[in-house]
Amino acid sequence: MLDVAIVGYAQSPSWRNAELTEPQFLFPVISEAIERAGIERRDIGFTCAGSCDYLSGQTFAFVSNLEAVGAWPPISESHVEMDGAWALYEAWVRLQHGDIDLALAFGSGKSSPGRLDEVFSLQLDPYTLTPLGADPVSLAALQARAMLDKGTITERDMAEIAARSRQSAADNPHAQIRSSPDADALLQEPYLTAPLRRHDLPPVSDGACAVVLATADRARATCERPAWIRGIDHRVEPHQPGMRDLTESISTRQAAKHAGVDDAPVDVAELCATFTHQERLLREAMGLDDTVRVNPSGGPLAANPVMAVGLARIAEAARAISEGGAGRAVAHATSGQCLQQNLVCVLEGA
Amino acid sequence: MSAADTAPAEDGPVTMMDYFMQLEYHELLCPVVRRYASQLLEGRLVGHKCPSCGLVYVPPRGYCPICVVETTDADEIVLADKGTVTNYTVVTPVQYYGQEETEPFVRASILLDGEGGMMNLQDIVDVPVDDVHVGMRVEAVWKPPGERNVDEISNRSWGSAEGCIDGWRPTGDPDVPAEQLRDKAF
Amino acid sequence: MSRPAAVVGIGQTKHKKKRDDVSLPGLVREAAQRALDDADLTWTDIDAVVLGKAPDPFEGVMMPELSLADALGATGKPIMRVHTAGSVGGSTALVATHLVQTGVHDKVLTVAYEKQAEGNAQWGLAGGRSGGMGAGGIFAPWMRSYMTRSGAPEHIGWMVAVKDRRNAAKNPYAHLQMPDLTIEDVKESPMLWEPIHWHESCPSSDGACALVLTTEDGAKKAPHPPAWVLGTAMRSELGTFPGRDPVRPQAGVECAHEVYDMAGITDPRKQCDVAELYVPFSWYEPMWLEGHDIAGPGDGWRMVESGETQIDGEFPVNPSGGVLSSNPIGASGMLRFAEAALQVRGRAGEHQVPDAKVGLAQAYGGAAQYFAMWVVGATLDAVDQKR
Numbered sequence: 063m064l065d066v067a068i069v070g071y072a073q074s075p076s077w078r079n080a081e082l083t084e085p086q087f088l089f090p091v092i093s094e095a096i097e098r099a100g101i102e103r104r105d106i107g108f109t110c111a112g113s114c115d116y117l118s119g120q121t122f123a124f125v126s127n128l129e130a131v132g133a134w135p136p137i138s139e140s141h142v143e144m145d146g147a148w149a150l151y152e153a154w155v156r157l158q159h160g161d162i163d164l165a166l167a168f169g170s171g172k173s174s175p176g177r178l179d180e181v182f183s184l185q186l187d188p189y190t191l192t193p194l195g196a197d198p199v200s201l202a203a204l205q206a207r208a209m210l211d212k213g214t215i216t217e218r219d220m221a222e223i224a225a226r227s228r229q230s231a232a233d234n235p236h237a238q239i240r241s242s243p244d245a246d247a248l249l250q251e252p253y254l255t256a257p258l259r260r261h262d263l264p265p266v267s268d269g270a271c272a273v274v275l276a277t278a279d280r281a282r283a284t285c286e287r288p289a290w291i292r293g294i295d296h297r298v299e300p301h302q303p304g305m306r307d308l309t310e311s312i313s314t315r316q317a318a319k320h321a322g323v324d325d326a327p328v329d330v331a332e333l334c335a336t337f338t339h340q341e342r343l344l345r346e347a348m349g350l351d352d353t354v355r356v357n358p359s360g361g362p363l364a365a366n367p368v369m370a371v372g373l374a375r376i377a378e379a380a381r382a383i384s385e386g387g388a389g390r391a392v393a394h395a396t397s398g399q400c401l402q403q404n405l406v407c408v409l410e411g412a
Numbered sequence: 413m414s415a416a417d418t419a420p421a422e423d424g425p426v427t428m429m430d431y432f433m434q435l436e437y438h439e440l441l442c443p444v445v446r447r448y449a450s451q452l453l454e455g456r457l458v459g460h461k462c463p464s465c466g467l468v469y470v471p472p473r474g475y476c477p478i479c480v481v482e483t484t485d486a487d488e489i490v491l492a493d494k495g496t497v498t499n500y501t502v503v504t505p506v507q508y509y510g511q512e513e514t515e516p517f518v519r520a521s522i523l524l525d526g527e528g529g530m531m532n533l534q535d536i537v538d539v540p541v542d543d544v545h546v547g548m549r550v551e552a553v554w555k556p557p558g559e560r561n562v563d564e565i566s567n568r569s570w571g572s573a574e575g576c577i578d579g580w581r582p583t584g585d586p587d588v589p590a591e592q593l594r595d596k597a598f
Numbered sequence: 599m600s601r602p603a604a605v606v607g608i609g610q611t612k613h614k615k616k617r618d619d620v621s622l623p624g625l626v627r628e629a630a631q632r633a634l635d636d637a638d639l640t641w642t643d644i645d646a647v648v649l650g651k652a653p654d655p656f657e658g659v660m661m662p663e664l665s666l667a668d669a670l671g672a673t674g675k676p677i678m679r680v681h682t683a684g685s686v687g688g689s690t691a692l693v694a695t696h697l698v699q700t701g702v703h704d705k706v707l708t709v710a711y712e713k714q715a716e717g718n719a720q721w722g723l724a725g726g727r728s729g730g731m732g733a734g735g736i737f738a739p740w741m742r743s744y745m746t747r748s749g750a751p752e753h754i755g756w757m758v759a760v761k762d763r764r765n766a767a768k769n770p771y772a773h774l775q776m777p778d779l780t781i782e783d784v785k786e787s788p789m790l791w792e793p794i795h796w797h798e799s800c801p802s803s804d805g806a807c808a809l810v811l812t813t814e815d816g817a818k819k820a821p822h823p824p825a826w827v828l829g830t831a832m833r834s835e836l837g838t839f840p841g842r843d844p845v846r847p848q849a850g851v852e853c854a855h856e857v858y859d860m861a862g863i864t865d866p867r868k869q870c871d872v873a874e875l876y877v878p879f880s881w882y883e884p885m886w887l888e889g890h891d892i893a894g895p896g897d898g899w900r901m902v903e904s905g906e907t908q909i910d911g912e913f914p915v916n917p918s919g920g921v922l923s924s925n926p927i928g929a930s931g932m933l934r935f936a937e938a939a940l941q942v943r944g945r946a947g948e949h950q951v952p953d954a955k956v957g958l959a960q961a962y963g964g965a966a967q968y969f970a971m972w973v974v975g976a977t978l979d980a981v982d983q984k985r
Binding site for chain 1: 600621622653654655656657658659660661663664665666667668672673674675676677678679680681682683689692693696697699700701702716722723725831832833834835836837839847848849852853856964965967
């Protein structure tokens with residue numbers, strides 16, 4: 063594989079209810095990522111976007127996002143109906159041809175307009191699960207219950223993950239929740255969907271993220287400390303929750319193995335742990351021990367702009383390397399319920 | 413939207429049952445569309461003129477996607493409520509769920525006079541659908557001030573003035589030659 | 599870093615108005631299993647799956663790659679979901695091709711589908727509101743502009759409609775089977791979106807298409823001749839801005855020239871033996887012949903009128919019957935890519951163009967703003983042989 067690095071990134075703030083449209087808030091984010099990469103917009107050889115029609119409640123919603131890119135004259139471009147992390151994957155594959163040296167990936171979404179419990183029930187099997195009205199929080203609660211019953215996590219562990227994540231976000235200007243009471247106080251709160259309390263859930267967020275990728279020569283020329291992509295892989299597992307052992311994340315383990323997570327020690331991990339208990343699952347699946355700093359940005363528990371949140375993990379991991387002095391970082395993105403599909407990206411500073 | 417029956421289908425056909433899912437979305441109007449809507453209620457059609465290339469966007473989008481520059485209230489201009497049909501179609505309505513139209517109707521693109529600006533998907537009124545043609549001169553039919561509303565204006569309805577303008581009617585002025593409108597096919 | 603990729607398996611379902619004999623998983627598996635059988639491979643041989651379809655609200659299933667992962671044999675593997683409006687079937691095949699060409703995977707299954715009868719695409723297109731125009735309403739004004747600009751007589755549209763339906767009668771998978779359709783029938787059919795008549799418009803279909811792509815080694819082991827991918831290109835442009843030419847979109851021009859250049863094609867009209875173009879409304883055949891510089895300005899309709907685009911003509915277009923005969927929206931683009939590959943593999947059956955060695959396929963979408971194209975050849979040097 064050709065060496066490819068992240069040379070620019072930008073994120074919007076994470077809003078509870080953005081008054082700007084998706085293309086309006088994408089617009090400055092894409093411009094900033096390009097500017098930080100120190101490149102010209104017209105030098106980008108391939109662009110890939112990630113977004114979701116159902117989140118916006120509009121067919122072909124992604125078409126207007128093209129207005130934020132600068133698609134005139136025409137550009138070589140594609141779109142995945144997935145988190146922007148998979149847009150980055152497609153862009154990384156495109157760069158492997160070696161005929162172009164710069165690519166742009168972005169993800170964006172507004173979660174605020176719809177009712178997420180109803181919208182995301184449509185992500186399930188339409189014949190057997192959607193009619194049951196199974197929603198993401200209920201399914202996550204079943205997963206947490208299975209872990210509690212198995213003894214792989216406690217409610218206190220979960221509260222501590224929530225408190226730590228939100229306190230870590232204090233210095234993250236893109237985060238939505240940037241402080242938290244301690245675990246003792248959190249545990250006094252009532253259950254929302256037992257065994258989950260409000261703090262076990264992510265906030266509802268609107269936002270966007272953009273990342274510029276470059277092949278080796280271009281990366282070295284334009285960026286002082288590029289974040290090199292040393293491995294990237296994604297895997298899916300069975301859809302029916304009853305077909306899976308929800309207390310493990312097998313597809314994360316597979317992706318991590320193929321991405322080479324355990325080839326060397328990891329300094330920082332940015333994990334798409336949308337619910338507190340999933341951080342534990344992901345750490346175990348990737349073999350991350352206590353020396354690894356997990357979600358210094360605060361992660362999805364501090365800001366959860368759906369369709370951008372996975373790409374934002376990659377951007378944050380790249381930032382840890384380019385600006386934070388980390389040597390090796392792992393980023394993770396997920397799709398589906400109870401971590402059905404997972405992407406793992408390994409980044410290194412040298 | 414529907415999901416199929418779950419009955420086992422060894423020999424017989426899989427049958428279907430209707431499954432209706434209603435999703436409600438409530439999105440805040442973005443500031444530029446809010447401003448556009450308030451101006452419509454006042455009987456003014458406004459757009460943004462790109463400070464870089466001079467193209468006019470109506471309703472304003474808050475940016476020029478060609479130049480990739482943001483536009484603001486400072487770039488707002490009041491547009492003419494007269495213009496020329498640059499293209500159109502007569503739609504025979506398909507009777508999908510929620511369709512209320514039953515008779516053929518016109519959807520036209522209108523190039524506004526003066527500074528320009530294109531209004532898309534507009535109704536042409538006061539004329540038989542078969543008489544609509546490229547180059548036809550038209551003017552906005554405003555609702556009386558007390559009857560105007562912006563209920564149908566959304567962040568995504570680029571080109572719509574529904575609730576304030578009932579449609580566009582012929583002015584009777586001579587046509588603009590069609591060849592002058594070639595790059596305004598939209 | 600690029601290595602050759604070849605299509606070694608092609609499968610499609612019977613397309614029809616309502617495939618109520620299969621579920622969504624059943625539909626995609628029908629196409630995928632046929633592609634695997636054609637390649638003499640099994641599900642476990644596949645490294646990764648790339649899925650494409652048009653907007654999720656058409657069936658009411660959000661991100662269907664998740665609920666279809668099991669049916670597509672993807673568990674434990676990578677699966678992606680592409681969505682680029684009407685061009686999606688083509689873009690999806692290109693993403694799969696790139697995975698093989700770049701060495702990321704050796705054997706990739708790609709599938710595209712639409713099951714319109716399980717939802718309401720017209721409702722979806724209208725955003726759930728009254729007064730929806732349908733795709734035809736968006737494209738109709740541009741077809742009129744083409745007629746005005748090129749001076750094409752109105753019977754050209756009727757001729758395309760008849761040609762494609764007669765071709766479809768030779769394709770057992772095609773939805774519409776109208777071997778006896780006449781020019782008179784098309785002309786007399788109801789006007790849907792002036793100037794488009796009922797018979798000049800595509801049907802709405804349930805259906806799926808699948809391809810297996812692999813390496814040079816994989817192609818050697820395949821039981822049937824491969825179709826080599828000689829060029830790929832994607833282009834997008836803004837859909838609406840003052841001054842845009844939607845009749846001959848710049849993205850379509852650039853996409854075509856990129857794919858010709860990559861394949862070494864200097865004169866597509868001479869060097870391509872067959873083309874499968876995305877023609878959902880009859881006028882788009884001459885419009886794309888000109889829009890992709892196969893014909894000069896105003897010559898596209900003359901190619902139609904002279905019979906050049908008939909299945910036995912010099913430049914056959916849509917011998918499969920095209921989108922005018924089968925339109926499972928998300929799959930329609932991949933069907934173009936698949937049919938071009940079938941032709942150069944010599945496996946198109948009754949609608950085979952004799953001795954087809956180089957095939958061109960195209961799909962477009964949105965407000966004629968998204969384009970995906972590929973050129974396939976019977977051999978890696980198929981284009982060189984044409985010079």
